[in-house]
Amino acid sequence: MPYFISGVTADHNDLVARQPSEFKKLNDVDVLTRHRALGIDAANHTVRIADLEGGSEFDAHYTRLLISTGARAFVPPLDGASLEGVFTIRRLADSIRIKKFVKDRHPTRAVIVGAGPIGMEMCESFRGIGLEVTLLEMSEQVMPFMDADMAARVQARLEEEGVNCMLGQGLTGIEGDPSGSVKSVGTGGGSIAADIVLLGIGVRPESDLGAQAGVELGARGALRIDGHMKTNVPDVYAAGDCATTTHAITGTETWIPLGSTSRKQGRAAADNMFGADVEFRGVQGTAVVKCFDLTVGRTGLDEREAAAAGFEPTSVDIEAESLHEYYPGRGAMFLRLVADRPTGRLLGAQIVGEMSSVAEKRLDVLSVAISARMSADDLQYLDLAYAPPYSTAIDTPIIAGNVLASKLQGKICSCTGAGLD
C-alpha cells in the first residue's frame, strides 16, 4: 500500500491478490463479502452471520472452521486519533483514503509515528510525493528489530533523504483545528506541526471472535494454535495474523504477523482440515524492508535473544561488495552473523545493504542455513552460484563463514571481510 500511495503501484485493484469470483471459479469456494461473523457456537458447530447489506442474520454450519481474522492497526487511546488527516494503514481502504486526502487536501507536512517496517516504507512513500516528513519513534533507534548500530546506518540514510528523525520521543497527543482536521502532534519534546499523520505503531491480533468461542489466547493475545493450526476448541483452526506461531530456533510460542507466514499457515491449516497430517514448523523471525535505496533485513536471533534462549552468542561483522570491482552495478552491504560459540551453530543474521547489493539474496541464503542448523564450517563450503554479474568468487555468506570459523577457533581476527573476496 505504501507503493500505491506514492504511485509506484498505479491501480489499487492490483493489490487484491484474488477477487471473490476467482475463488469461486478456481476452487468452488463461496466468498461472502459484506457479511460479518458475529459469534461462534462451538457446541453446535455454527457461526452466526450478519448480512451487512440485507440486514438479515443467519447461522452457517461447519464441520471444521478456520479463523483467519488477521490483525488490526493499533490506535492509541488519544482523543486526536480520530481527527481528519490521522491515518493507520492496514486495509486497502486505508490507502485509498490516504491517497484521496493527499489529492484533495494537499498536505505538505507529514508526521509518521513509529519507525518499524511500515514507518520505513511510509517515509519513502511520503517523501516520494514531496511531503516534509518527521519520523517519531519512542525507542532510541529506528527499526527496533535491528541492532542499534545497524539501525544507525538506516537512520543516516533516512536523514540523507530528508526525513527528520525524532527518536526517544513518545506520542503524547494529537491536536486539531476547529474544522476537525489534524494540526499538530504532541511529543515529550514539544509539538510538531502536521497536515497528515500516519500511525505505524504496530498491530494487534483480531482474536475477539475466537476468544468469545472459547479459544485460548497465547503470545501477545493471539489465538493459540498447535503445529497443526488447531486451537483448543474442537474442529476450530486458526491461521495468519490472528494466530500464534512457534519460533523454530527457541521453540517458544511467539506472534510475528507477516504475509509470508500467513500463506504458509493457511496452506497447512487447509491440509489438516481436510485430513492430512501437516505440521507447520514455525518461523525464525525473517523480515526485510526496503528503505529508500537500502535493503534492511534480519533472520533468526540477535545476540540478546540468543543469550536469553540459553545460547552463548558470538558474532562477526562483514563489510562486503556484492560484485568484484571490475563488473558494474555492485553495491555495498554490511552483514552481522550470530552463532553459538560452543557449537558453531548459526543463530541469526542482520544485513543492511544498498538495493544494488542484492542483500536479500545473502539474507535468504543465511535463513536457509540457519533453518538447516548449519555451523560456521558448513557455511564456508556452500556451493553458491558464481559468475561476475552475480557475486564475488566467494560470496558474502561464505566470507562470513570463513571469518566466523576463524573467530570460533580462537584465531586473531580483526578483519571485516575486506580483501577476502
Next chain:
Amino acid sequence: MPYFISGVTADHNDLVARQPSEFKKLNDVDVLTRHRALGIDAANHTVRIADLEGGSEFDAHYTRLLISTGARAFVPPLDGASLEGVFTIRRLADSIRIKKFVKDRHPTRAVIVGAGPIGMEMCESFRGIGLEVTLLEMSEQVMPFMDADMAARVQARLEEEGVNCMLGQGLTGIEGDPSGSVKSVGTGGGSIAADIVLLGIGVRPESDLGAQAGVELGARGALRIDGHMKTNVPDVYAAGDCATTTHAITGTETWIPLGSTSRKQGRAAADNMFGADVEFRGVQGTAVVKCFDLTVGRTGLDEREAAAAGFEPTSVDIEAESLHEYYPGRGAMFLRLVADRPTGRLLGAQIVGEMSSVAEKRLDVLSVAISARMSADDLQYLDLAYAPPYSTAIDTPIIAGNVLASKLQGKICSCTGAGLD
C-alpha cells in the same frame, strides 16, 4: 574477460585480483613471476625453477608444496588452430590479444566454437561490439549442462539477439588466407566465413608437473586429492582447476573447474598445510551464466545424473514471476526442481530467468537446501525474506516445495505454480 572485451570492464588491470606486491605486503608471501617450475623432486622436497628473464635455474626447498597450476584451454589438433584471428580465452593475455585484434583488424564475422558458459558469455561480448556471431556446437543444444528444453529457452534468446546457432555440427577445420589469417571454419554442414574465431570447447587440467612427480591422476586427468587436498605424494597438496574434487551428493570423484571452488579448495589446502584439520566437502555442481538478459544456472543433479547415482528422480516445473504484479521491475523465471521420489530429498535444480527476476537468489536458496539434504516438505516452510520489492509472499522455492510435496503425495497436480504466489 568477456566483459573486458566488450568494454563493460574498462581496464584489464581491474581483472587482477591481487598484485604480487600485495601478496608480499598483506601476507609476507614472495611471488616469483616469470619463473617456471620445471620439475618436482619429491624425495628431496625441492622444486627445480627456471628464471625466464635471467635464464638461470635453481632449486627451491619446500616443507609442504601446493600445486595450483590451474587448467588450460583445450585446442583441437587442427592445423588452422594457430592461424591469426583464432583465439582461446583463458589467461588475461588472451583477452588483451583479442581486444587488440578487434581494434586493429576490425573483424565483422565471428565464429564461436562451443556453447558452454564461455561461449555464452562471448556471444554477448561479441554482439556487444557489433560483430555478426555464429555459434557452433557439436551437441544438439546450447548449454550442454542444462536439460534440453531449458537450453532451448536460452537458444531462443540467443537467436533473438542475432546469434546464428549451428547445433549438432562439429568443427572439422579452420582455413586461412595466404597472409595466415583465419578465413573460414569448416563444419560437417559446410564452411562458415570468419574474421575471428573463438574456441570455447573446454579446458584440461594442467597436471603434467604433478604427474611427473608421481601424483596419481583422477577424474578427467586432474591431480587426485583427498578431502584434505593431499595428493598421494607425501607433503604435496593440490587445489583449484588442476585438482579433482568430490561430488557432495553422489560421493564420486569429479572435476568441475570453477573459480569459486578454487578459492575454497585453496583455503582448505592452506589450513591443512599449516597444521589444521580441515575437510573440503566437495561441490554439488552449482553454476550460473549470464546470457544477454537471461540468468541460466543449475545446482545438484539433473534427472539423468540422479538416476545414474541410484536415486529415483522425479521433478516439477515452476513458471513464476519474481514479484507481485503491482510492484515494478519483476521478471519471469522457469525453475525445474529434482527430488528423490521415495524420500523426498532434494537433488537438483535448474533455472532460466530474466536478469530482473534475480533467479540467482532462488538458485542459491535451493543450493543451500540441497546441501542441507532438505526435502520437499522442508522447502515449503523456509522462512524467506518477503517484502514487495524482493519477492512474492511465498517465493519461488517455496512454491516449488508446495508443488513437489503435492506430487510426491500422489495428488493430481498439473499446475506450474501459476496463481500460487
